[in-house]
Amino acid sequence: MKKVAAFFLFYLSAQVTFSQSNTTPAYKNSKLPVATRVAHLLSLMTVEEKAGQLNQVNGGAFTGPAANDPGQQAKMKMIQAGKVGSMLNVTGVAETKVLQTIAVEQSRLGIPLLFAYDVIHGYKTIFPIPLADACAWDPELSRQAAAIAAKEASAEGLHWTFAPMMDISRDPRWGRVMEGAGEDPFLGAQIAAARVKGFQGNFGEENVLATVKHFAVYGAVEAGREYNHVNVDRYTAWNVHLPPYKAAVQAGAATLMNSFNVFEAVPASANKYLVTDVLKKQWGFKGILVSDWNSFGETMTHGYAADSADVALKVFDAGSMIDMETRVMVSQIPGLVKKGKISMQALNEAVARILSIKFKIGLFDDPYRNCNPERQAQHVFTPAHRELSRKAGQRSIVLLKNNEQVLPLQSQQKIALVGYLAASTDDVFDFWVAAAKAPAYNPVTVQEGLKHAGANVVFAKGFDENNRTTQALTAEAVAAAAQADVVLVNIGLSGKLAGEDRSLAQPEIPDAQIEILKALRQTGKKIVALVSAGRPLVLTKAEPYCDAIVYTWILGTEHGHAVADVLFGRYNPSAKTVMSFPYAVGQIPVYYNHMNTSRPDPTDGMGNWYSRYRDIPNEPLYAFGYGLSYTSFAYSQFSLSSQQLKKGQQVKATVTITNTGKVAGEEIVQLYIRDMVANRIRPVAELKGFQKIALQPGESKKVSFAIDAALLSYYNELGQLQLEPGEIKISVGGSSDKLLSAMLQYE
Ligand code: NOJ
Numbered sequence: 100m101k102k103v104a105a106f107f108l109f110y111l112s113a114q115v116t117f118s119q120s121n122t123t124p125a126y127k128n129s130k131l132p133v134a135t136r137v138a139h140l141l142s143l144m145t146v147e148e149k150a151g152q153l154n155q156v157n158g159g160a161f162t163g164p165a166a167n168d169p170g171q172q173a174k175m176k177m178i179q180a181g182k183v184g185s186m187l188n189v190t191g192v193a194e195t196k197v198l199q200t201i202a203v204e205q206s207r208l209g210i211p212l213l214f215a216y217d218v219i220h221g222y223k224t225i226f227p228i229p230l231a232d233a234c235a236w237d238p239e240l241s242r243q244a245a246a247i248a249a250k251e252a253s254a255e256g257l258h259w260t261f262a263p264m265m266d267i268s269r270d271p272r273w274g275r276v277m278e279g280a281g282e283d284p285f286l287g288a289q290i291a292a293a294r295v296k297g298f299q300g301n302f303g304e305e306n307v308l309a310t311v312k313h314f315a316v317y318g319a320v321e322a323g324r325e326y327n328h329v330n331v332d333r334y335t336a337w338n339v340h341l342p343p344y345k346a347a348v349q350a351g352a353a354t355l356m357n358s359f360n361v362f363e364a365v366p367a368s369a370n371k372y373l374v375t376d377v378l379k380k381q382w383g384f385k386g387i388l389v390s391d392w393n394s395f396g397e398t399m400t401h402g403y404a405a406d407s408a409d410v411a412l413k414v415f416d417a418g419s420m421i422d423m424e425t426r427v428m429v430s431q432i433p434g435l436v437k438k439g440k441i442s443m444q445a446l447n448e449a450v451a452r453i454l455s456i457k458f459k460i461g462l463f464d465d466p467y468r469n470c471n472p473e474r475q476a477q478h479v480f481t482p483a484h485r486e487l488s489r490k491a492g493q494r495s496i497v498l499l500k501n502n503e504q505v506l507p508l509q510s511q512q513k514i515a516l517v518g519y520l521a522a523s524t525d526d527v528f529d530f531w532v533a534a535a536k537a538p539a540y541n542p543v544t545v546q547e548g549l550k551h552a553g554a555n556v557v558f559a560k561g562f563d564e565n566n567r568t569t570q571a572l573t574a575e576a577v578a579a580a581a582q583a584d585v586v587l588v589n590i591g592l593s594g595k596l597a598g599e600d601r602s603l604a605q606p607e608i609p610d611a612q613i614e615i616l617k618a619l620r621q622t623g624k625k626i627v628a629l630v631s632a633g634r635p636l637v638l639t640k641a642e643p644y645c646d647a648i649v650y651t652w653i654l655g656t657e658h659g660h661a662v663a664d665v666l667f668g669r670y671n672p673s674a675k676t677v678m679s680f681p682y683a684v685g686q687i688p689v690y691y692n693h694m695n696t697s698r699p700d701p702t703d704g705m706g707n708w709y710s711r712y713r714d715i716p717n718e719p720l721y722a723f724g725y726g727l728s729y730t731s732f733a734y735s736q737f738s739l740s741s742q743q744l745k746k747g748q749q750v751k752a753t754v755t756i757t758n759t760g761k762v763a764g765e766e767i768v769q770l771y772i773r774d775m776v777a778n779r780i781r782p783v784a785e786l787k788g789f790q791k792i793a794l795q796p797g798e799s800k801k802v803s804f805a806i807d808a809a810l811l812s813y814y815n816e817l818g819q820l821q822l823e824p825g826e827i828k829i830s831v832g833g834s835s836d837k838l839l840s841a842m843l844q845y846e
Contacts, residue, residue: 126463133458137451143208144181146433146443149450151182152210153428155389155421158189158198162217163392163424181206182429184453185213185259185389185421190534195256196470203466211457211466215259215389218298218307219278219531220244222251223540224484225655228530228597228633229264229294231495233280234652234674234726236767236789238293244491245297247484248533249307254478255534256469258460259308261356261389263294265343266313269688271678272323274601277530277633277653279318281677282690282723284339285786288346295350302353302460304468305478311347313358313391315373316340320360323687325602329360334779336362337814339692345382353456354387357419359394366398369410374418381818387452389421390414396425407431412440420449480540485656492654492661493670498727499638499648499680505625506647507668507729508585514554515579515624517561517615518589520631521545526564527631527651527658530598540656545589545629548659552667557582564593566609573618580622587666588616589629590641594653597633605684607637616644629662635680639720650676668729673765673791675726675834679719686715691723691835692782699783722836724769724786730760730796737831737839744827744845746808753803754831754839758794765793766833770804772811773828778821781813784835804831811845 125131126140141149156174157163169177177183178201189195195214202212220226226244233241245263252260264278267287280290291311300306316336320327331340344355355378357368367373368390378384395414396407404410411431414422422428435441461468498506508514520526524541532540549556559576562568580586590612596603608630619626628645630636633653642648649672654661664670679689698709711717733756740751756766770788774781788804811827812820824846830838 129464133455136458136463137454140208140210140454141447141451144450146436146446148181148208149446150429150432151180152184152450152453153421153432154183154426155185155187155215155423156183157424158186160188162188175201178202178212179205181208181210183212184210185215187215187423189214190216190255190257192256192470192472192475196467199466199470210454211462213258213457213462214256214469215261216252216257216533217262217531218248218252218257218260218533219262219264221248221488221535221655222255222533223480223535224251224488225528225532225535225540225542226488226491227495227654228277228652229279230277230281230633230677231652231654232491233286233290233677234497235491235494236286236675236791237494238289240491240494241290242293242297243487245294246300247487249298249300250305251479251484252307252533253305253469254471254474257307258462258469259310259354260298261310261312262298263291263309263347264312265291265347266316266318267340267343268318268678269690270323271606271634271636271681272603272687273318273320274325274596274598274603274633275318276678277597280343282679283677283692283786284342286677286789287343291343291347292350295347295352299351299353308353308456308460309347310354310356310389311344311352312356313367314344314355314378315358315367316362317358317360323602325600326359329362331362333816334814337816337818341377341818348378348382348384352386354389355384357388357390357394359391359397361401366394366401366403368394368419369398369403369413369417371417377818379418385452387421387456388419390419390423390425392423393425395419395422395427408435411435415441415445415449420452488655489657489660489664492657493664495652495654495674496661496665496672497650497674497676498665498672499650499721500642500645501647501727501729503646504729505585505627506649506666508666510553510667512555512584513582514549514556515576515583515586516546516549516556516558516589517576517579517586517619518612519560519563520591520593521587521589521629522558522560523564526593526595527653528655529594530601530633535656542656543659545659545662548661548663549666551660552663554663561588561615562611566611568611568615573615576615577618577622580619580624583624585625585627586619586622587627587629588619589631590616591631591636592633594631594633597653606634607684608641613640616641620644635676635678637681637684637720639682642720668762671729671762671764672726673728673767675724675767676721677723679723680721682718682720683715686712686719689719692785694780695783718836722834724767725834725836728764728766730758730762730764732764732766732794732833733757733759734832734839737841739829739841739843742842742844744806744808744843746846748807750806750843751803752806752829752831753801755799755801756792756794757799758796761796763793763795765791767791768802769832769835771830771835771838773830774811774813775826775828777813777823777825779813779815784830786835806843808845
């Protein structure tokens with residue numbers, strides 16, 4: 100007791116001395132410019148403390164292999180010693196406050212920690228998976244979803260999200276296609292910028308730092324197998340993979356994450372070309388770079404670095420900075436500096452970037468700014484947030500087929516709802532559901548959504564969580580169908596099969612589900628398939644048994660409500676695919692912006708010897724940019740304001756779109772180009788613009804796109820934009836496979 104009192108007295112007298120002598124260090128003076136504060140703090144830091152800023156430590160659940168965990172006590176000691184700069188996987192006001200208190204009040208210089216977390220599609224209010232969200236082709240909506248995720252995450256102690264993921268994905272075998280915006284670099288770039296702005300806002304207390312990941316070209320893992328080799332040339336990297344990352348950097352992204360893969364046979368974390376030449380020099384990135392989970396350490400597994408010191412030197416020399424969970428920076432940098440292998444100036448430059456962000460978001464002035472219990476109580480999982488999630492869900496659902504207008508459903512129709520997935524809370528939620536844990540944050544199932552909509556529904560499981568059916572399950576489903584006017588069958592794959600480490604060699608509808616579809620078809624009832632999945636699945640076997648196909652993806656908290664809204668026509672679907680849906684697995688990768696071949700088709704003069712499969716079509720089952728509405732749209736009067744484009748000038752492409760159906764609807768009007776002859780071969784089509792318009796029945800609207808040389812240009816291997824004189828095909832339409840075209844002469 101005496102001891103405590105003595106400590107308290109000492110503490111009080113220390114406070115008095117401190118304020119009397121007025122010795123507030125310059126770096127703690129909020130009136131001074133950030134650069135001055137950073138310089139002062141750096142001048143006080145030991146090399147060990149500087150290396151500590153490059154050390155990111157896991158505090159909670161593991162989101163990678165747990166090889167290096169020293170235990171909670173040891174981590175607290177590291178924080179006290181100033182050897183931790185940031186943490187991941189610690190959430191909540193109380194939890195972050197405990198650790199921040201140790202950093203701020205018990206470490207020598209009191210440098211606050213940054214708390215980071217994977218807030219991928221919402222924090223507690225979960226939004227559609229990013230791939231689905233991109234299908235709305237609505238960057239403003241993507242921005243709003245990210246802003247709400249930031250508001251909730253920041254109210255629970257976090258400063259930093261490891262999102263948006265912006266890897267171009269052409270291979271649905273890869274589980275992580277769910278996290279990105281699909282196969283197109285132009286759309287990907289727009290959405291990247293929107294998500295960054297949504298998360299970061301103006302760096303206020305309701306915002307979080309965004310992380311553009313995974314830098315770079317992670318989406319090109321061979322054969323879609325997770326963590327696999329990547330073999331992409333610079334020309335392809337610049338034109339296909341780098342544009343979204345670049346757009347995100349230009350939108351002001353504060354941080355980027357290294358990817359696990361290699362680029363040009365050098366691990367991305369240690370890749371000087373990517374990190375220093377492209378990111379820092381060419382794009383002028385001034386922010387922070389964080390490794391992926393142990394991606395520094397994995398440079399050894401790649402066979403690129405020999406030991407921890409070699410790793411630290413190689414990644415540091417490449418320009419990388421923060422080490423997530425390998426601990427090579429904190430353990431090796433001091434020694435490397437002492438040996439003269441890393442200069443203090445270079446170390447200061449890296450650490451200054453991290454400190455600058457901490458100053459910029461006000462952490463030195465109020466380290467507990469995100470530890471406010473009132474905000475935590477009021478800003479999370481609110482009705483307004485759920486409402487936006489529902490709206491985003493409606494706009495993410497893609498109507499792939501609707502024969503004889505079987506949809507929308509009429510309210511009096513008797514519905515048989517078949518399929519385990521329609522009643523599962525788990526399987527339409529994961530992957531990456533941040534802090535939205537069951538049961539408090541369970542999503543609305545399709546079964547519940549239909550019930551809340553007042554539908555007359557009988558449910559039959561049809562198949563189980565392991566995609567197995569039995570005679571009894573089939574009989575029950577058929578009996579339910581026999582009593583119904585229409586049958587809804589929720590097929591697809593569990594969300595648990597989407598995401599990191601969820602590669603599938605056969606992204607297809609499981610056999611048992613096909614069997615159920617066949618049995619239901621025999622009842623003669625109209626069959627509507629609702630497909631939930633985190634990736635485009637091969638639907639070729641299922642399609643003939645379905646009158647309608649509604650691709651519902653994984654929509655988050657409001658999943659079932661959004662699905663019911665679309666089924667009953669309370670929202671007329673408007674989404675369009677952002678990845679091509681393969682006809683068969685053997686066709687993968689299949690994407691719309693492929694190169695022309697030397698023998699593209701029978702009209703090329705080579706007769707029957709052309710680039711094709713003998714057993715399946717070349718075309719995907721559903722093309723990029725495709726999606727139906729409950730109304731129909733006609734495209735007419737496509738024209739260019741001039742057939743010639745000169746440098747520095749613009750040409751306008753204009754088209755008229757008419758709603759030729761009976762209900763109001765929205766259409767996503769797409770602009771594509773094709774550079775017919777260039778110094779490098781160019782894709783057969785490239786998206787270069789889109790607009791979403793709303794039309795009443797019978798209404799027409801003109802849509803125009805401005806075209807200039809910059810829009811038509813492409814990157815060479817050095818990352819320079821170029822465009823040679825020649826013919827460019829300009830096309831518009833509602834899907835990449837159905838376009839009106841005209842020729843434009845450049846110069
Ligand atoms: C590994 C994943 O690749 C990355 O996307 C994620 O942000 C980190 N783990 C942290 O959880």
